[in-house]
Structure formats: C-alpha cells, structure tokens
Amino acid sequence: MCPNEQSKRCVDVAIAVVVDKMSSYPSEASLGQEQSHPSQHDAARPARVLITKRKAAQVLGGYWELPGGKVEPNEAAPKAVIRELREEVGIEVQPIDQLEQAEHHYDHAHVRLIPFICRWIAGTPQALEVDQVRWVSPHDLTNYAFPEASLPVIQSLTRWLERNNETLGAANRPATDTPALP
Numbered sequence: 001m002c003p004n005e006q007s008k009r010c011v012d013v014a015i016a017v018v019v020d021k022m023s024s025y026p027s028e029a030s031l032g033q034e035q036s037h038p039s040q041h042d043a044a045r046p047a048r049v050l051i052t053k054r055k056a057a058q059v060l061g062g063y064w065e066l067p068g069g070k071v072e073p074n075e076a077a078p079k080a081v082i083r084e085l086r087e088e089v090g091i092e093v094q095p096i097d098q099l100e101q102a103e104h105h106y107d108h109a110h111v112r113l114i115p116f117i118c119r120w121i122a123g124t125p126q127a128l129e130v131d132q133v134r135w136v137s138p139h140d141l142t143n144y145a146f147p148e149a150s151l152p153v154i155q156s157l158t159r160w161l162e163r164n165n166e167t168l169g170a171a172n173r174p175a176t177d178t179p180a181l182p
Helices: 077-089 138-143 148-163 165-172
Strands: 009-020 048-053 068-070 092-098 102-105 109-122 132-136
Touching: 009 077, 009 092, 009 148, 048 077, 048 138, 068 077, 077 092, 077 109, 102 148, 109 148, 132 138, 138 148
Parallel strands: 009 109
Antiparallel strands: 009 048, 009 068, 048 132, 092 109, 102 109
C-alpha cells in the first residue's frame, strides 16, 4: 500500500524472476537468435535468471533489473507481468509463485515491487523495450548495478532458490498440476 503522500506518485510494478535451467544457455552474443526450447533442462547445470538493462533515457537508466513494469489500473499483477514480458523482451511466461513484495521511496515516486517466479513458456528473449537482455547466475546478481528497490527482491529470490533448490528444474517444465495465479 502506498503511503499517504500527496507529493509522490505511487506505482505498483509487477516483475518477473524467470529462472532458466536449460541445457544450453544463451550467451550475451546469441540473444535474439534461435535457441533450445525452454523445457529442455540439464539438472547438473545451475539455474540462471533473466535480467534486463534499462535504456539510458529512462528513469533509473543504465541500471539492471528483473523485467517487468507498471500495473495498469484495474489490471491484476500476474496479468501485468505476462503483458510486460511480452512487450519488453518478447517472451511468454506463466507466474507460478509470488515472492515477498518490496516498497521503496524514490525522489520521483513511491514504488511497490510485486515479484513473481515465472515459467518461461515460449519466445526468444530480445531487447525490445530495454537496452540489453542477459541470463546470469543468481549468485552473480550482486555484480550488476540494480536500483535500490530491487535489493530486497534479490534477497527474497535467494531465499526462494535455497528453499526450492531440488525443484528448480521443474520451474520451467510444463506442469498440469501447477495452479494458476489469479
């Protein structure tokens, strides 16, 4: 819930943590080219997370982030994350779990991040509305400059990965028993 501050804009932002356990990871140079289907996994390989770099002309330009964007009025956050990933990086995802929300006060706005663990369903990640797209190890996230608001989400992701280490490979496999989020 945004605080009662008339001077700041309050923004809900739905973000996706797309965890990949593919047998062949796309390199930075190969993004945008045809890749293996996201359901092909190698359990011995560590998980990777999709991150994007904001365009320099945007607010917080040049920072890396977990992809996502503003929740529109009357839009549910899980629907927003699906729409935003289609628009920003050209992939289809399905939210399968929700992480702890995080709030942060910037000079330009108060933001509430609503993060979802997402299954990568289809498409090839491309820099459509972002400067760069990259797959990185969760342990390497601290090597990238993220906006302050993202830091609690990264900590929440680390805890989620620790709790779900044995099932990470299933995060992107089609599952008929996974309940859809509202």
